[in-house]
Each structure stands twice: as structure tokens, then as C-alpha cells.
Amino acid sequence: MAKKGGVQQLQADIQTDEDFEKFLERPGLLVLDIYSEWCGPCLGMVGSLRKIKLEIGGDNLQLAICKSDTISYLKRFCKKSEPTWMFVTKGKSTNLLFGSNTPKLMKLIAQELEMLNKPQRTFYEITELQPEEVIRRKIKQDAEMEAISKEKAAKKKKRHDYLNSMTDTIIENMPDMGVTIFGPHINRDMYKKVLEPADNMKLQCKDRRVISVTRADFDVVNYACPNPLPDDVLDQLDQKDLMMCFWKMPEDDRRPIPEVLNTYAHMLTKERHEVDMLTEEEIVHPPVLLPMDLTIEIELEEGEEWEEEPEPEPEPVPKKLHIKNEESAAQAATAETAEGEDNEGEEGSENADEVGEVGEADEGPEIPDLPDLPMNALDLDFDLDDDKEREEEQKAEQVVEVVVQKRYRKKVIRIPPIWVAGNARTHAALIYVFFRQQTTGFLPPDPIPEPPHIIMAFDAYKKRDLLSVAERLKDDVPRYGFFSNDEAGEAKLIANSAAKYATMPQNPTDKIVFKVNKQTSHTMLSLATYGPSYVSADAVIGYEEALKFFPESYKTAEQEALEQAEKEAKPKKKKSRTKGEAAEPVTTTSGEDSGESRPPTAREESAEDESALEGGAAEASEQPTVVEGGGTTAAEAPTEGAPANEAAVPPGAETSGSGEAVGSDQVSTEATPPLSAEEKTPQVAPTEASTAE
Template sequence: MALTSAVANAAAAAAAAGAGKKAAQVQLQAELNTDDEWNKFLTRDGLLVVDVYSEWCGPCIGMVGNLKKLKVELGGDNLHLAVAKSDTIECLKRFRKRSEPTWMFIAAGQLLNVVFGADAPRLARTIEQELKNEELAKKGERERPKRAPHELTPPEQEVADAQEKLQRERKEREVAAVEAARLARREARAKRLETHFADVCPALVMPHAQKHLRKISDALEPHGVIVADKCPTLLGKDGARILAVEEPELGNEATTAAIAERPSLALLLKKLPDKEGDVIELCRRALCGDGIETEDGAPPKKVPAEELRADSVPGVYVPADRHQRAAVLDLLFPKMIASLIEPPTPAEPPHIAMMFGAWQRCAVLNVAANLKTRMLRYGFYADDNVQEPRLLCKNIDQYELRPEKDYCETIVMMIAVGHAEPALADPNDIPTEGPPEELMALGPLHVSEDAVVGSEECGRFFPPGYSEPEPKPKPKSKKKKKAKRQENKEDVSDEANPDAVQSTESVETNEAGGEEPEGDGEADADGDAEGEGDADGEEAEGEDADEQHALDKATSPPPPTPH
């Protein structure tokens, strides 16, 4: 009995020792999740080595064994290890959304060094060197760098500057591309309208100046221009915004309020047939004084635009060029324009391509449904080839009908990252720059570098005509085998064509005799049709069975690659 008790006590002691050893191992690496835990850890004496990670990626597990070995062999009580979650610690926010292992070296509250990557030999050398530097600093033989943990080290600053320069260049390219597309649309619209409205020019008389219409028409008459049409119009906020973009002078608060809240008078000015010159230049010269030269010393003659001005609100507005003319014609006389020319097509906003595995389709489309109008198009493709994509189908319903799916199949989305006309859009309707964070959290396989590259890539994934509805196939009707009688459509006399009489008589004889081949033919046709239907039914059932047993390889992630 005593022997048994002794053995039990020894086992308990060994277990306690093992538990104590395990507890000691756990304490070798502290876990920091809050600002308080972070600040408390910084007060420790010695060299602090912190593995900074993001929640979606996790800390670098492969380096834990090496770090603990280094602590035991080199650091002892002078080396402290920790893992810190950047998502919940404000000081580490610059490391968020990164998957690269990040190691911070801190001593006495100052940031000594930052190392990126899971390079075990390099990390060991850095720890050994920083431990020596810390010993020298404690002896007063070396001065620690004065750098707070939230500040960037020189290598980090170089990387940040390079990234900032790259982002700036990308932004400049995107802005230039948006402006070039805008000018191309305006030029195309101006050319289209000139085919019917080359000799007309619109004008807008402000609410306070409508009673002076006679003065405006009198000023136009000497220049060979008449008022061909006029109509009151309330432009509202959207119309006022369009005019403010075309003419900045109309963008002041008083003018915008007047145009948006009170009716203005839209004029359609027309050049007389015998008058030479551009109608826009003639109208601007008559109403705004453009191009009028005065004699030396003589005061300039007042024009209607100046005479009818009320404080900061001009009396009349006339487009300055053919692009403005086209935009103002579409705004003031939409019905007249639509009767002769198709309305302008809505411009596509700057966009990028985002690619995911087809097995993520449900999650991706659920997220995209909450992004309002940012998802412009999507489709399913055979693989992840961006240069030569192979389209499988254009929507989720068609994809689900596919009997076989594969891991390599992808879903590609065209995502708006801006607005085609930012100056005309409501600030609340302009999407944020860059890809949506909700989609980035799903781990895309490919994201366009910027909107310029995205436009080229989306041009390959979604070529012109992609969104046009596909023609529906006509339903196939079952044809029955019936004997067809050949009718004689020509009116030929019996005497002139005795063979026709003989043919007719033979047909009548066959009908009188109750010829059965025709009826049998119909019965056979019906039977054949029924047989075909049965065969089709069996075939369909077989296909359904095959579909049920088919492996849907695109409903789950691809298997991990063996190492």
C-alpha cells in the first residue's frame, strides 16, 4: 500500500512539474489585443520583439519555435516576445490588412527596427544584433534612436513614399482617362446635333430678366439672328448643376437658387438664311459683346448680358462653344431633340475587374447586392486567364444549370470605382475610390491595378454588346408524318391536259375505295410521336439522374496543393 502511495505521489509531482513547464512556455510570448495591454507591455525592461498580425491572417506560427529558442539561448530576461493584433491597437493601424509577417523591435518605448517576412536566419541575426545594441545602450555607450512606435523607420518611409508616388501617378492617369472620355462624348454629341441644328443656338433668360425679352430680340436683329422659339422652364437643382458645370459664373449660390426655384425662359435663336458666320459667335457678339472692338478712348457699349445683370446674377446665358451648345440643347429642348436624334447614351463610370473563384459565387453576389449600383456587369469564365477570357455564361441561373462545374472556373465582376461625371453627380452617389472592402475581404483572385487597366480588362471580359438580351430559341414543335396531296394550282383544261384528268380520277377512286395507307400513316405518325416522346422522357430522366450524381466542383474551394 505504501509503495502504491509513493508511486501516485511521484506521478502527481511529475504532472505538476509538466504543467508548470507548459505554463512557463506559454508565458514566453505575450498576447496583446488592446491599447492598454500594448502600453503596459512597452514598459518592460529589455528588448521587446513583437509579431504584428491582422485578424484575418493570424500571427506567424512557424517562427514561434525559433523565437523561444532564441529567448532561452540568447535573451533570457533581457528579451521579451509578444504577438499584437493590429486591428484593435491604434498604434499599429499602419500594419492592418497586411498578410506579410511583421516584426517590431522596441526598447525603452522607442522603435529600433522593423523586419518584414518569415526569414528565420535574418530574424535571428537582427535579434542578436539588437540585444548587443541594447546592452551598449544600458551602459551608456550607445544612444537609442528617438522614434515612437507609431512612427515610420527609414526603410518604411522609403516604401511609403514609393507607394504614395505610385498611387499619385495612378490617380493622375485615372483623372486624365475620365476627362478624355468626357471630351470624346461631348465631341461626338456635338457632331451628332450639328447634323440638324447647325444654325440654331439656345439661350437662357434668367427669371428676373424675362420682361426684357424685347431688348434681347432687338440686340440680335442687327446680327441676323431671330428668336425662333421660346418657352418657360423650371430647371430644378439638376438643371442648375448642369449649367454650373458648363458656365462657372452660373454656379454661385444666388444664381443656382434662382434657376432651381423660379421659372426661366428658354430661347431658341436661329440665324437667318442669308447671314454668314457661326450662329454661336453671332449670338455671343450680340448679347455678351464678344469680339466687339471699340474706338480708342470710347467706353464699351453695354450689352444685354450686362444691362440685365442683377447683382451677381447674370441676365442671359449663351453657350460659348459647340460643346456647350449641345449640352444646353439637350437640357432646354429635350422633346425637340428627341424627335430628330436619339438621346445620349449614359456614360459608364470608371471601373475595374474583380475575379473570384466560381465556388464563391453565392457569397460574392450577396455582397454585390448590397453595393447598390457599383456592380455594372458580371459573368462566369472557364479559368483565370485575364488576357484571353473564355466566357461560360452571363448569369447565375445559367451557371447553375451547367451539369458539370470545375474548380478552375471563375466569376468576374465589373465594379465602378468613380463617377463618369463627378461634377454633375450628388456627392452621396459617388462611390469610394478603389475596390469595395466588402469584396476584398472575400479574397479575390485578381483585381485590376487601376481604372485605366480595369477599363482594358473589362473590355476583354465584357465586350460591346455583352449586355444586350440574347435571342430566345424558338420552341421545337413535334412534326407528324402525314401524306401530303399535291394540288394542281394551274387552271388547265381537261382537254389540253388528259394526264391531269386521269390523275384526278385515280385519286377519287382511291378515296372511294377507302384507301388505308393515309390513315395508317397518320396512326404510325402518332405512334412514332408517342414513341419519340417516351424516348425523350427516358432520356430526360437519365439526364436528370446524371445531373443529380454529377459532382459540383465549384461549390467548395479547390483542394489544397500537396507539399
């Protein structure tokens, strides 16, 4: 407790703006230890700070710990895990130090004390970024941009790999199929004309559809296309209905699909020349299909020049500008007044006639003469001057409609009547996007896209209540984990389950982070009742943050347990087969597959029987028993000298009725007859043994 009191006495504890402003008014050098709530102040340097204050600082050195979470001047240091030291003189910052390097901090304090009264100093506002901060921020931004670019590249590669696998499957199953896309001016009525050249080429149209296309469709189609349609053409085709044909190549034509369909497109778009047999005159037939030229107008930006003069444009929508120029306002007001007087002249005459008729018809009672009153008896000040001033101000600020003439340039976009992709992969992509029903027999359905989601972070000590909610709503909470903080990209994974987290050292700053699907609002509301420390602003930010907290390599506790079980299961199976072979070497009845000949009961033996068999097999292998006649027991039967293609059952071994051998523990050495001379010879290769026989 004495040490804690000493810390408080040595360093002022500042947590509010008011206390911070008062502390900055102190004379001398102020050294601020800036900390965040979850990180805490740097207490490891208290001893060194006390020493330097007593030795060289004295009253010229003032120390304080400042909580950045509650001091608005220090907001930029919130959620920083690195110790930060700010040096302040006369209410201005002079230097910054990051890190917990004690010698460096002591040296810098000594230097700042020496320069305390020197006028040639560079001062910064407390809220101003210092050069060290600018450098660090740029490094961080560059790292973030690099990470984003890598993430985009990885996402693009993943998408391309998936499309490659889909198109490879289509090419493998439909090697002679292709697609042509016709322009929006080619309709169903022209289909017969389009089909005639195809019939001459023996092209078969297996499917014909009119499809409303989008730019997103062509983003998939053109991912590996060598001749994509230009962007301005795609802009005009967006949301347009296009006719598409799904072709089967002729069986006797071995040319690539793009070459065959380009020949077909050439026949549709080029002139045909024929010679009349009677007159011997050349007859020119126009193309079956012609391109469509669209003229669009593009607004010129300010200062942009264009060679062509724009044609007269329809009157644009006038823009209202506030003009406070008195002359312009006066001119506009004069024009309006003149128009108003002309209109009021006619209306005034009509109104005057009506008033006169009414006055003649209905005369009111006579008003008696009032006595003369002194001028000062009535206050006749009705603020008329103020009204005039208001009217003048209103006229000066009157909104005047000013027509701003816009400039345009013309651009002609040529839309081709037919488009043929330049490689077989793009034709497969066209089938994948527009003729997916043709691939149902061999192409699996696309995976269900992941729903939009956000990140919600909480203090780790709330884990019990939060995990019960997450378990109840686990369909909407696919991922969770324990992290060092809730800062995406900086947080370190501590554990992926509560059981693992319980076995690790815990800090009060630890967070439990959930990836929450944003499909239903009640899930987020149920979790929000426990006071999250951070929630993603929207689904776009949540998607990016989820990739940082839970990358593709992240595995839940259930996934790790399943993989561990699979790994443990595989060695067990191998070991059990080895045990069976070692314990029952005499049970093999076939050289082709010795494992199938073991009786089923041998696989289902208890652990005690297995250990007993292991022990017997080991003793038999280490100390072979010699029987009468110089032979060995059955435990030595499956040696290298035994031919691999012959039965391994020793003579005299008992077999079951089905031809399977009985276990080695049932074979007696007394029942084993003497072996022949060839069988006595150890380490005989199979080929030599067969030759000897």
C-alpha cells in the same frame, strides 16, 4: 505536433492587452512578430529565431507573436499582409522591420542585442509611428492621391468624350442652329423689342422658353466653352428663371453661328445714332437691353483688410459668450438689479395696497404667545451660506450677451443682359441641355445613371448561401468576385465566379465581395444576416471602393462566356466555308459569288460527310487523276489556270433544274470529255487564257 509545441514554447502567443502589457515588463530585448488574423504569424523564420536565441540571445532575447486584431496598442498593423517585426526594450520600441528577409532580421537582432545597455538610444512609444512607418505612409498616401487624380481625370475624360459625341451629332444635324441666354431682368414682356433686330437680320426664333437654371447645367454647357460666364455671375443666376431663344441662322449668311449671334447681341446692347432729316440733328437711341448691377456684401475674415469702408450694417444677431470675469459679471448683475428694482418698485406698491386691503377685510385668529425656548433646542441651520455661494457662482458664470461687430465689404456684380457662347460646340451643348426636345429625332436618350451602391465583403466559405441570395436578388447585386482580402485597392482578384474559384487553391483569408445597389434596404439586410467582414460607410465611399474592386475592365463570367462564344463562332463559319469550297469545287456556277451557288444541303451536312469530303478533296489535290485525252478530274478544276470570271463547272457535270451544280461526289470521271489543248496547259493566268481563246 512536436514542432507546433516547440513554436509555442519558443514564442509567447499574445492576444490581449493584458498579456501584452505584462510581456512588455520583461527585461532584455523583446522581438514581436505582429500578425493579423487573416494573415497569420510568420512561421518560416522559427528555426532561425531558435538558433539566434540559443547562440547569442539567451535570456536577453524574448520572442512573441502578437495578434494586432485584438491588441489595441497594435491596431495600426491590422489587415497588413506584410510581416512586421517590432523591437522593444524597457517598454519602449526601438526599431521596426517589415518583410520576411531572414538574414536582415538576424543581423538586426544581433545589433539590437549589442546596443541593449547603451543609453544613447532613440525610443518610441508603442503606439507612435516610427520614421520607417512615416515614410511608408507618405508613399502610400502619394500613391493613393495619384490614383484618385488619375481616376478623376479618367472620369472627366469619359464625360467629355460622351459630351463630344452628343454635341458632334447635334452639330451634324443642326449646323445652322444657335441659342442665346438673356439675363433674369429680361422678361417675356420685352420679347417683341428683342425680336425686332432679329427680324432685320432674318434670324428665325424656332423656340422660346423660360427655364430655371442651376450651376450643374452650366457645368455641362461650359465644358468646352471659350468665354464662360464668371463664377460670381453663375452664383447669382443659380435657381433663377432665364429666357432662352433657339435661333435658326439665315440661309444666305455663311458666317459661323457665334459671329451671327454676337452681331445680334451687339444690336441689342449698343446705342443707335440717327440723323434727323429735317433738323439734321443727331438722335441717340438708348440700348434695347442694359446690364444689371447687383451689389452684394461679403463678410471680411479676421485680419482681412479692404480699402472701402463698409456701410452701416443692420444689427447682427448677437452671439452669446460665457464670461467668467467677476468684474464683468458684477457690472452686468448691477445693471440687471437696478432695472429689476425700478420695475419692482411700482409692482411692490401695488401689491402692498392689495395686501393691506385684504388684511383689513379678513383678519385671522389670534396666535397665542409661545413660551421662550432655549437657543439650542431648535436647529436653525438652513444652509443659507451655501445658497449665497451658489448664487455668487451663478452670477459669476452668468451668460452675458455681447455684440460682436462684423465687418463687410461691398462687391458689384454685373450680369449681362444677353450671353452668346463663343463656339459652335457650346451652342450644341446648350441645345443638348435646354432644348433636348428638338433632338429627339436623331439623338439617343442618355443612359440611365447607375444607382448608388456600397461594397459588402464576406468570408469566402459562406459562398453557397450568399450566392443563392445574390441570384435571387441579382437586380440589386450587379457584380461579385473572389478576392484575397477585403481591403479596397490592395485586394487581388482570384476569380469572378464560384466555378472558377473551386478550381483554384483556396485560403481561409479569401473574401467574396459584392457590389450592392443601395436603392432597397431589404437586399442589404438579406446579405447582412450572414455576417459581413466589411461594409462601406456610405454610398460615396462605396462608389470609390467599387471602382477599385470592379473597374470598368472587370468582366463577369457571363460576359466572358458570351465573348468566348462569339470568338469561337467566327472561326467556325470561316472553316465551314473553306471546307465547302474544298469539297465541292465543281458547284460554282457564278464567278461573282461562288459561295451563293452551293446547294443548301451542302451547308447542313453531318460531320461524317464533311470529313469524307475533306478526305476526298485532299486526295484529289495530292494525286490528280488523269483521264483519257490527258485531262484531269473535276477536283482539279478550280485551279489558278481557270478564269475567275467564267463558270467553274467542268463540261459534262450534272446540274439541277435551277442551274445549280450537283456535288462533286455525283460527278463521274467517265462522263468528263477530253479537254482541249488550252485547258491542258497548267498554271495559265486568266488574261493569258482569254487571249489564247
